[in-house]
Amino acid sequence: MGVPAISPVAAATSPATDIAAAAADPSAGSAGFGFYVHVPFCVSRCGYCDFNTYTASELGAGVSRDTYASIVRSEIRSAAAQFTEHSEARPKVETVFFGGGTPTLLSAADLASILAEIDREFGLADGYEATTEANPESVDADYLAELHDGGFTRLSVGMQSTASHVLKVLDREHSPQKALDAVAHAHKAGFEHVSLDLIYGTPGESAADFANSLAAAVDTGVDHVSAYALIVEDGTALARRIRSGRVPQPSDDVAADRYLAAEAALSAAGFSWYEVSNWAKNDTARCRHNLLYWEGGHWWGAGPGAHSHLPGVRWWNHKHPSTYGTALAQGLPVAGHETLTDDDRYLERVLLLTRLASGLPLAELRPDGRAAAERVAAEGLADIEDDRLVLTLRGRLLADAVVRDLTG
Structure with a gap:
């Protein structure tokens, strides 16, 4: 049930030329404009994860959590310069999404400083949405209060499951209770919109395990739930365990049953699907940033490996934080691009x-x-x-x- 990958097509012109032309296009931002900020840090790597993330020992020289916010703010200024030089006006930013990795390994002040830089350089639109992903063990009541005060409007918490043995298979660090506590802290901090992420079809997960996870998610009072089938990606620790026979291969039939269970439980609780893997309590609870992607809007992706899309062109940054930082010091940190x-x-x-x-x-x-x-x-x-x-x-x-x- 995942989105099929689309193979990049090599571009015949230079990234600088194509990005400049896209920034100068009068339609840039006409279908909505957002910012994606990638924060690549993780305390440890989950067994199923193949995202562009790094533990402290993998970062190399020149990059640290202490300096990262400053580096990303520099890219935001470089992005703004593209629009200043090549177009009449910078588009207002309607949505911002911090993903990872674990964005909340940065201090709340650092995340707020990046959001403030976007506002200074582009301007946040009235009624903007600003979301950050959070691992449950990385936030507490004080952190979330500071995050909310810093301008964030939405929190997306990675719960995955309330079954401890399922979390163990996924190599998640948090306890089931930690995710529930994070939601309670977010509501107390003033977050109106809170989402929980679930993963289903993990080897060893029973129908009752998933039913309990759904019930727990609903009981927290969140207004958004995302539920994704476990996908075993090549090169991950989970793939190696499956290949060696230590863990069974996930079943497509089981995944289909779990999806039907999610639809039944969430619909009964007043949620409605608005995208295949996403349910919301009402229209205002939908993730507007993801809708920007799905409905053909434009965005700038800041951070290592982040992808961007402006009219007719898509590009992506260097993946490793150290390489990204070095490239950014010399201009835009673009690793490759494609004309569509x-x-x-x-x-x-x-x-x-x-x-x-x-x-x-x-x-x-x-x-x-x-x-x-x-x-x-x-x-x-x-x-x-x-x-x-x-x-x-x-x-x-x-x-x-x-x-x-x-x-x-």
Whole structure:
């Protein structure tokens, strides 16, 4: 049920030329503009994780948690300079998302200073959304109060499970209670919007384990839940344990059962799905930053390995923090980029909009795609409502296959 990867296409022109042209495009930010800030630090690496993260021993020279906020603020200023030089106005920032890694390994003051830099250089729009991810063991009541006072409006807590043996398989450091405490602290600090992340299908997780995790999530009073099937990525510690036979391979059938359980439990508790893996209590509880991605908006990604998207071009920073810092001292820390073809844009738009409860407008489809949409609907994988294709529950289980049919 994950989003299929799209292979980058090598660009024929230089990153600087294409980024300058994209920043000068009058449509930059017209579909919404956001900032993603990557914080690559982790105390330890979870067994299933293949994200761009580093423990203290892996950082190398020139990078530390103490200096990181200053480095990222420098990239924000470099980003602003692109718009100053090449366009009439910088777009206002509607959403900011701090991901990782564990952003909350930085001090609340450091995170707030990065958010303030974005506001100084670009301006935060009225009613902006600012989210940070947080591991439960990395925050307490005082930290979250300072974070809220620093301008953050939303918290996303990685609970994953309330079963201790499941957390152990995932190599999570926190206890089940820590996640529940983090939510309580966030509400007390004044966060109106709090999300919990769950992972299902972990080897050894029973149906009762997942049901208990769902019930605990609902009982916290959060207004948003994300639930993702465990994906075993090559090169991770979990993949090695599975390959050696110490841990069984996750089951696709079990994952489908868990998804159906999530839909049933969350719907009964007043949540509605708005993207295949995301449920919210109401429209204002939806993650506006992720909707920016899914609906074709633009964003600047700051930090090691972060990706950015402006009209017609996508680029990504150097992955290792040390290399990123060295490159940033000499200009934009771009490791590679791609110019998007019409086919690229078509595939991505169909892929992303199909996963949304608001559906895919049939007008977005090419003629062969419209014929495929009729077949998909006839097979019970989608409904066609007001000239939009909307996945059924069964279709959500087979979303990747539906996208292949529509674009094949």
